[in-house]
Amino acid sequence: MIIGVLGPKGSYTEKAAQQWLAEKRSNECRIKCNDAQEGDLALEYCEDIQDVFSFLRAGSLDVGLVPVENSIEGSVGITLDMLLEHDVAIVGETVVAIEHCLLSKGRKEDIRIILSHPQALAQCRHFLKENFKGVELRTTGSTSHAARLATEFEEMAAIASRESAQTYGLNVLLSNIQDREHNHTRFLTIVRSESSSIYSNHIGNVYKTSIILYLDRDRPGALYEILGEFSLRKINLTRIESRPSKKKLGDYLFYIDLEGSTSDDNIKEAIYNIESKVGMLKMLGSYPASNPV
């Protein structure tokens, strides 16, 4: 099994991949002690989130890990857009505790440039404004890529994980620098739609189901009516997120996560009833829910 993560070595996505694998194995052993589908495991480092999706479609990856939301900065827009555009299915999720550190070869007072992924910069927005006002901010495809680049000059620092400091021989100048003490990112495990059945078993776990809806009707109560189908059947929504349809301003898609699996009768019924009421419905899959943090 070739697993695509954000590279280079040391990214939070790599950590997510390891964690997802461990959770998956522990579940499978509990159920059937069989993880034959894994085969030889290999990590493939991708430059950015788009590449994880593209390489998956092209067949050079079997599964991919991508960040989807963070407890401070919210949704990762590019991941939501790619979930709509690409023919992929979600087969798992995992939640990683994020502790951003300021890493550099130089001293704090010499820092002129800070590099990181845009989400990490946003999670440390107040910290940066208070402590590094006027310092130049550069974006990279991942936090570990920022760490690798920060090895080049002493006036550069990266916002990345503590592990990245070790990997790239940088000093941890400051730790836990995000704007809130608790910081978690939820990652999704995705596969090509046609191979989703290999990775799902729908036995024994607490499941989540993810869908994308486009209402296609501009009238009071359209969303209300859809949510009613879930409420009627006591289906809990763990997340509802809007995203621009990109057709015009004020036109949205809804990304909804539900508790339960598409093998449950109540979910089946709700989806069946909703299908005729919406302009578009994309099933992203059912997958074992990660434990709440």
Added chain:
Amino acid sequence: MIIGVLGPKGSYTEKAAQQWLAEKRSNECRIKCNDAQEGDLALEYCEDIQDVFSFLRAGSLDVGLVPVENSIEGSVGITLDMLLEHDVAIVGETVVAIEHCLLSKGRKEDIRIILSHPQALAQCRHFLKENFKGVELRTTGSTSHAARLATEFEEMAAIASRESAQTYGLNVLLSNIQDREHNHTRFLTIVRSESSSIYSNHIGNVYKTSIILYLDRDRPGALYEILGEFSLRKINLTRIESRPSKKKLGDYLFYIDLEGSTSDDNIKEAIYNIESKVGMLKMLGSYPASNPV
């Protein structure tokens, strides 16, 4: 009236401020031919969105303009967060057509660094990946700030408005480079809560009302019940957006825009009924709706 916008000169927010003023005057003339509250007009350029909110609270601005959502990249997270944190009211909105250009002193083939606001970089994500793979991306507080910085070296380019090219003496290397042809950003006009009555009249216009809700209850149907209060009274929701509560992953606030004003009886009733059902409700104000694009 001192109006805070993102600076330096030439930002899209400045354009939004001019457009909002023109729309406001045209409405007021239609209603009462009286814009006495304006006084002498002055623009104050702020470094970033946080500063617009802070300077407004500190009293050095009378009104502020901030971007809140874009038709390609969605919500501006920092604006949503600041609307919750600060004691401000929304008194207007305006929608600006965005045409991003690649501006530089140098030639296209010499570009090594591209600067812009993170939202503008995200709106041009595919363009950048296809045409400038490997080029370094740097973030700035505004697109016009990027344009000003790009005057320093020929190997630098900014993603900014066509007007910024003129202001800073840069060449337009490529125009309309965002990932979709149509690109619009919605801006909000904000004031200190206590001065909102000076700017609102609630006469004659089509109005919108914005609220923030925190449900504080983790049970199926909580959001459904709230939306029912609007649906029952035929109140149209123009937008519903979730944002992390920042307490823990999976815990959200909802930002809702409604058609109508708090002076309308149906809106008053709905809000009254909702107040007892939610953990927190913040009224952001009623304001004349911008014409749909």
